[in-house]
Amino acid sequence: MQNTWIFVGIFAAIAGVFPLLPIVAARFLAPSKPNTIKLDTYECGMETVGDTWVQFKVQYYIYALVFLIFDLEVAFLFPWAVAFDMLPLFAVVEGIIFILILGGGLLYAWRKGALEWS
Amino acid sequence: MSFWQDPIAVIGQLILDLLHSLNLPEGWIVFIYTLISVVAVASFGLLLVIFLIWLERKVAARFQDRVGPNRAGPFGLLQTFADMVKLVTKEDVVPEKADKLIFNLAPILSLIAVLLIWAVVPFAPGWIGTDLNVGVLYIAAVGSFGILSVLMAGWSSNNKYALLGAFRAVAQLISYEVPMLLTMMIPVLLARGMGMVQMVTVQDTWFIFLAPAAGIIFLVSSIAEIGRTPFDLLEAESELVAGYHTEYTGMKFGMFFAAEFLHAFTVGVLFAILFLGGWRGPGAEEIPILGMFYLMIKGFLGYFVVMWVRSTLPRIRIDHMMAFNWKFLTPVALALLILTALLDKIFAGTALRLPALLGANLVVLALGYWISTLMSRRQAKERTKFKKRPVAKPA
Secondary structure (H helix, E strand, O other), rough: OHHHHHHHHHHHHHHHHHHHHHHHHHHOOOOOOOOOOOOOOOOOOOOOOOOOOOOOOHHHHHHHHHHHHHHHHHHEEEEEEEHHOOOOOOHHHHHHHHHHHHHHHHEEEEEHHOOOOO | OOOOOHHHHHHHHHHHHHHHOOOHHHHHHHHHHHHHHHHHHHHHHHHHHHOOOOOOOHHHHOOOOOOOOOOOHHHHHHHHHHHHHHHHHHOOOOOOOOOOHHHHHHHHHHHHHHHHEEEEEEEEOEEOOOOOOOHHHHHHHHHHHHHHHHHHHHHHOOOOOHHHHHHHHHHHHHHHHHHHHHHHHHHHHHHHOHHHHHHHHHHOHHHHHHHHHHHHHHHHHHHHHOHHHHOOHHHHHHHHHHHHOOOHHHHHHHHHHHHHHHHHHHHHHHHHHHHHOOOOOOOOOOOOHHHHHHHHHHHHHHHHHHHHHHHHHHOOHHHHHHHHEEEEEEEEHHHHHHHHHHHHHHHHOOOOHHHHHHHHHHHHHHHHHHHHHHHHHHHHHHHHHHOOOOOOOOO
């Protein structure tokens, strides 16, 4: 039981080393002749106007909120799906009601226009 | 068990015997053995990338009536190695205004996110990195790192195209994650467990026959998740230069590139495991190497569909893409989940399970398609209804 997660831990470390190797190799092999123009921000040759990190369209955040609801829903439903054989029909129907409530939430977001991209 | 039937088991036993003969403490033996298997699985993933890039270029070329790479080595097989050498010797430009730490971390994280999935892929009976009992959830969790790396790359570049690409990417990736997770739950529901080995061993009938609609939705949302055409809004070159990796050069760009290709094939393999029975096939239980062969064939089948879609369909508009996800895929996936749960509970263990689930899936798919065409027709009517048409006025 404990062993399976040791594997994942070592795997994560090794998976970090593998992409690092060619990047470090490139540091030694590649030429490095920086100059001001080369290090400038590349926006199709136009000079950058203003700050990049500005306030952004709110629509992106609304999608993020809707996503959050469903992501949490899935986190709650996975145990329900795993224990499916042990559940009586009543518990299954309860799970379905839970999904339906969230479906109602999706419908609400839809009617409110939160899903419109404009 | 002979070498040709199960090379991994034979080699593994050999290494274990060698480690035991060195008289190391038990903890060290476990650690070194795990380390060797980790390196084996991870390098398999990376070596696969080299082959995949060649294959994709060849297949894409055939779709476009070209020959593809054919100069370096037989059939151009060495082309990718030449490209790698080129990428390593390219100058690595880090823009002055970039957030250096995050800028350098993003390409590494993007490859880690994809490689980590391979830790739980069951290649054949007994051939698996580690059989986590929460395998599917682990894949969903690890896959989210990819989204993080895209946002890190776009944000730290301090470039308007990169930031715009990253925002779009995040909006698209998190949106399509919802139907993907919901349809990943249907195999979990049918298998009664999240472990990847269990997922394969219970598939006496492939889940694609029990849940064809879920399989299709999973594949579609996965294509969106890897950002391939028709869903390549995150790097739409006609609008965004190159999207989130505009500022990346040399090997750091190469990491994003490799991660994308490996992710595309990983999606094919996941589709094979969740819906096409993984390594299941005639004789696979006795001869594990056959199981590996079956899994690769099925994985390449999924990958071929991804390539096929890529070279067939044009890019779709971002509002259409979002509407397709939230107003079609997600409701259909929810309906499928409800129906699968209900029918599987009622018909569990009876002969009616397969026809009931199959029929329900097809009905949901047909109904969803019918309603969506009806709605898009109504929308088109409303769009043209009140519009004033340009009239030529007398001068």
